[in-house]
Each structure stands twice: as C-alpha cells, then as structure tokens.
Amino acid sequence: MDGLFSINELAEAFDISARAIRFYEDKGLIAPERVGSRRVYTKRDRGRLQLILRGKRLGFSLAEIREYLDMYDQDPTQQAQIRLLLEKVSERRMQLEQQMIDIQDTLSDLEDIETQIKARL
Amino acid sequence: MDGLFSINELAEAFDISARAIRFYEDKGLIAPERVGSRRVYTKRDRGRLQLILRGKRLGFSLAEIREYLDMYDQDPTQQAQIRLLLEKVSERRMQLEQQMIDIQDTLSDLEDIETQIKARL
DNA sequence: TTATTAGTTAACGTTTACGTAAAGTAATTC
C-alpha cells in the first residue's frame, strides 16, 4: 500500500472504469507491473495515467497521447519532438480560442432571443 | 443563383463534404427544397448549416444540435428550453475553462523540459 | 451524339473508445 495501487483504486481515484485503464494498457499507453496476474501501479504509473487523462481532456486521441508519452519516456534531449508537441498544443489552443468565440456568439444569440421574449411580455 | 446554393457550393464554402451535408439532412438537422431530385439551399438553410457547424465546434453531438435547432424553429417564447440551452452552453464553457487550464499545465511542463535541456547545453 | 459534370439513392465499411457479458482464478472471510 506504500505508493502502490490496484486497478480499481486508480479507477475510483480518477473516476474512470477499470476497463478503460486496461484499454489504455492494451494500446500501449501504460504498462504496470504484475504480481501474479494482477496489475500493480506505482506512483509513476499514476502520474502517467494523469497525463493520459489530461490529454483526453485536451481532445487528443489515445494514439496521439501515446506518442507524447513515448516522447516523455525517451531521452529528453530530443528537441525536435518537443517542438512537435509544442506545435500540437498550440494548434489545440487555437481551436480552444475558436471555441471560446463560438461560445460567445452562441451566448449572444441567446441574449437576443431572451431580449425578444422580454419585449413581448 | 440569387441566394440559392447547390450542395457542392455549400460544401466548398464551409469546407465540408457533400456527404456530410446529406448526412445532416438524414438526421433531420436541415431540410432543403428540391428542384427535381436536386437539393437547393436558401440563405436560411445556409445559416442553419452555420449553426450546425458552430455546434460541432463546441463539441455537441448532432442529436443535441438537432434539439437546439428544433428549439430555434419553435415558438421562441419557450423560455424553459432556452434555459436548458443556456445550461448546456454554460457546462460547455466550464469544460473549455478546464481545457484552458490543461493547456497551461501542459505548456508549463514543456517549459520545464526545455529549461532542463538548455541547462545541459 | 457522346462525353463530361453534377447531382442522386442505397448500403456497406471504418474508426475510436470503451461497455458488457462470460468464464475463470486466487485470496480472504465466515
């Protein structure tokens, strides 16, 4: 229990299913040790899972996330790959900025409608 | 040509496939007139398509977008439904805010790595 | 008249990210 977790502990901690975690393993995103047949996750594995979930929240596919994780694992002097990730993140940020504009446009449309409603009362 | 569009014109204008536009029709999101068997889109249809794409950018499913479009079509005095949409948009905005935090966390991680790299040189 | 262009319907295929049994094992509890 000293910094080690079962699959269900992690599932509960991150509010995802154990199935999901196994799926990430299937896809090569995480590779916990085994004790017998059971998966045992270290703190480091936990951090990795956190990175996976952050990637998901950012809208990246598991395949993309895997690439980034592999990159993190490799020798961190691979500047080129870090630039690639920076680009991806920057792309994503541009998308988010567009989404923010979309949100504001939508809210503005809704305000118009509400104004019209109130005008009728 | 006076405010009327073919399916391919719209596809090109919005940079999506004609197949996609037909698919939206299949799902009941848009219903252009026909001239013979061919679809003809009015300016209003065009606006509708724009709303669809905005919804998509916001991460809503076509089913959800359909609900909102139906709502726009109905008598706009249905306050309850507008509140529902406002809620959905607000939820989405919260997600976006989380994503912004994720982006910043990621950028900050990357900065750390870059700093380490530079320190080694 | 014969291509070519632009559109049509129908229907099966594809990808992603899991959900959901089914059937089994290993360790603990009563």
Next chain:
DNA sequence: GAATTACTTTACGTAAACGTTAACTAATAA
C-alpha cells in the same frame, strides 16, 4: 469448505459521424 471479493482474459457489441463504392439520372458541352 463454501462463499465472497477482487481480479483476470477473451471477445463480441455499440454509438457517432461520416467515407466510400456502386449504380443511376439529368443537363450541358464539344
């Protein structure tokens, strides 16, 4: 020793959003 708990693998199922032939039609250009 029987039941419960916590896992395991295998494998088929699912939903969303189109992509991709295939086979056809109608209008226009050469």
